[in-house]
Amino acid sequence: MPSNSLLFFVTKLIKFEGFKATNYWFITENEILIELANKTNRSTCPYCHKSTDKIHQSHQSHQYRVRDIPLSSFDVFLFVNRRQFRCKNCRQVFSEELSFVKKRRTYTKKLAQKVIEEVLATDVANAGKRNRMSSAEIETILKELEEDLLKEKPQGLKRLGIDEITHLKGGKNYAAVLVDLDKRKPIALLEKRNKEAIAEYLQSLGSEKLNEVRDVSAKLIEMYQIKESIRDIFESQITGDKALWDIAEWIKEAYKYFPRSCQTIKRWIDEILAYFDNRTTPSTVEGINQKIKLIKRRGYGLKNFDNFRRIVLLNWHFC
Structure with a gap:
């Protein structure tokens, strides 16, 4: 049996408030098992929320083994007796909650x-x-x-942002990203990006939360549909002349939501219409260029061009 001073040290080392180490064993050369005990003999009933000290059962059948953060070169496992209490108020039997591990x-x-x-x-x-x-x-x-x-469920959701992302190369399998604009964090990633999938998620939040974002979400869904409509233009098999008219109509509808994007399209309209002649884009070249930049950053800059070229070509050779 370890000394009290050693057990006190182990208790301080694992840092679980309300629990103390009562024993430990080396179960293998690199695994240690620490036995824990609750310092208090009371627990709160989950049914009536009253405190009780009446223990119903406390034996080995309720011992619980969980894994903890490694210590030095040892994998740490915790051994704790999860006692059962009987509430003096409502007479219900329940197992005590362990603060350091979820159910x-x-x-x-x-x-x-x-x-x-x-x-x-x-x-x-x-x-x-x-x-x-x-x-x-x-x-x-x-x-x-x-x-x-x-x-x-998201708490305090007032403004909702909707966008899309693809998790596969080639621009396929788009997912919808829903963002809390005030907290600047994603709240959901939906496998499908269509209106039905987004509406289903919003309805799952409940009517109270849905009412909070209804005005904003309606506007965003309209913006999302307009954004999707220009994709349909580029994916349809039409000529450059037909595309010019379709893009012009799209700009009329989209300008109130995307003025800067519309101005950019106007400036580059000749280059954009050229896409409909041979259906090629600079996306492949730009993607490769981004990977080359990543290679350069990993090498903290490659000043010698021969070394730079060698590393770049070898990366694609062994892909």
């Missing part, structure tokens, strides 16, 4: 937060290496956290 999760909130920060800063593979976890384990954590996020 039906096998990892602590601290580990989840650490994984999220590292995935956002790097990627799944690197986050897995740093936490000695497989990519599948990392993705399971991300999937469970995403499920929690999808259950949450």
Whole structure:
């Protein structure tokens, strides 16, 4: 049995408020299991919200094992007895809540937060290496956290922005992005970008929240439909002469919403109409140019042109 001073040190090390370390074991050469106990003998009933100290059951069948942030070279697992209480007020039996782990999760909130920060800063593979976890384990954590996020409804939504993004090369499989303009954060990413999918999501928020954004969302949907209509022009098999008339009509309708874009189209109308003659765009060249810039940044600038050319050509050779 570890000494009290050592257990006090372990308690300070793991930092779970209201819990203390009562024992620990080295289960393998690189894994440690720490037994925790709640410092208090009371819990709050989830049914009537009254506090009770009457323990209904406290035995090994309710012991709970969860994973925590690694310590030094050791993977850390926590072993805690999740006691059952009987409420003195409503007589209901319930299991106590563990403040450091969500319901039906096998990892602590601290580990989840650490994984999220590292995935956002790097990627799944690197986050897995740093936490000695497989990519599948990392993705399971991300999937469970995403499920929690999808259950949450946006709070205080007043102004809604709608845009689109494609997650595949070639401009296919467009998704709709819904943004809280005041908080400047995305609130939803819908697999389809059509009006029906957007309306279905808005209705899922409930009538009260929908009423808050109704005036704004109606205007944005109209803007979105106008924006989509010019895509139809470019995707239709028409000549440059027909395209000129269609674009002119589009500008009349869109100018009140997109004045700067309309002015840009007017300035470059000859070049735009040339697209309808041979259906080619500079997008491929621009995409390659962006990748070349990324290669240059990764190399912190390549002053020698021969080295620069060699790295660029080799990148495409091994794609």
